[in-house]
Amino acid sequence: MKGLPRYSIVVFGNNLNSVAVQRRDMGRSVREDLDRGLDGLDVLECLYGLNDRDRAVFGLLRAADDPLAVDEVATRLDCERSTAYRAICRLRETGVVVQEQVNYEGGGYYHVYRLENSRAAAREMQRLLNDWYARVGQLIQAFEDTASDGEHIERPPREQ
Numbered sequence: 549m550k551g552l553p554r555y556s557i558v559v560f561g562n563n564l565n566s567v568a569v570q571r572r573d574m575g576r577s578v579r580e581d582l583d584r585g586l587d588g589l590d591v592l593e594c595l596y597g598l599n600d601r602d603r604a605v606f607g608l609l610r611a612a613d614d615p616l617a618v619d620e621v622a623t624r625l626d627c628e629r630s631t632a633y634r635a636i637c638r639l640r641e642t643g644v645v646v647q648e649q650v651n652y653e654g655g656g657y658y659h660v661y662r663l664e665n666s667r668a669a670a671r672e673m674q675r676l677l678n679d680w681y682a683r684v685g686q687l688i689q690a691f692e693d694t695a696s697d698g699e700h701i702e703r704p705p706r707e708q
Contacts, residue, residue, distance in 0.1 A: 588670075595676050596642040601627065605635040606644065606663075615648055615660035636661050644669040 589603060598606075604625055609616060616624075622632035639645035639661075646664045651657045663669075 591673060591677075592642065592644065592669075595673055595680075596638070598638065598642075599635075601625075601631060601635045602638050605632065606639060609639075609645060609661060609663050612662075615662035617658055617660050621661070642669070643672045 605621055608621060608624055618629055618633050622629045636645060644664050645661050647659050647661055649657050650660055
């Protein structure tokens with residue numbers, strides 16, 4: 549969906565104790581973006597910080613009748629094999645893409661990739677969103693507590 553701002557949830561460390569939402573387009577509010585309408589891929593992109601290439605690979609795997617090897621993905625998307633592989637790895641890390649091994653009869657093997665069961669991926673996305681929602685709720689409560697005490701609220705430095 550071109551034109552929609554992109555979000556990513558950035559986790560510092562190995563849990564959601566320190567979390568930030570980054571927006572690539574700061575011109576619109578979250579409310580405006582929600583009014584415009586989002587789809588599941590937008591949510592996936594937001595939760596996992598996917599880029600345009602990742603989205604393209606996801607779309608290709610979704611449209612494919614059979615699992616695809618990295619070389620097939622690279623050829624169909626007209627990109628370098630390493631670029632396709634990095635996108636596949638990012639999608640595997642999110643849990644929406646799985647790797648399968650195909651064995652040659654004479655020995656050896658290669659890997660192919662397909663989309664994971666959407667129900668399992670959706671459950672993981674919901675779990676992450678629930679964790680994020682709880683953490684943002686704590687941050688809002690801390691903001692309210694600090695603001696009601698009349699103390700100065702100090703903003704963390706922004707990454708450039």
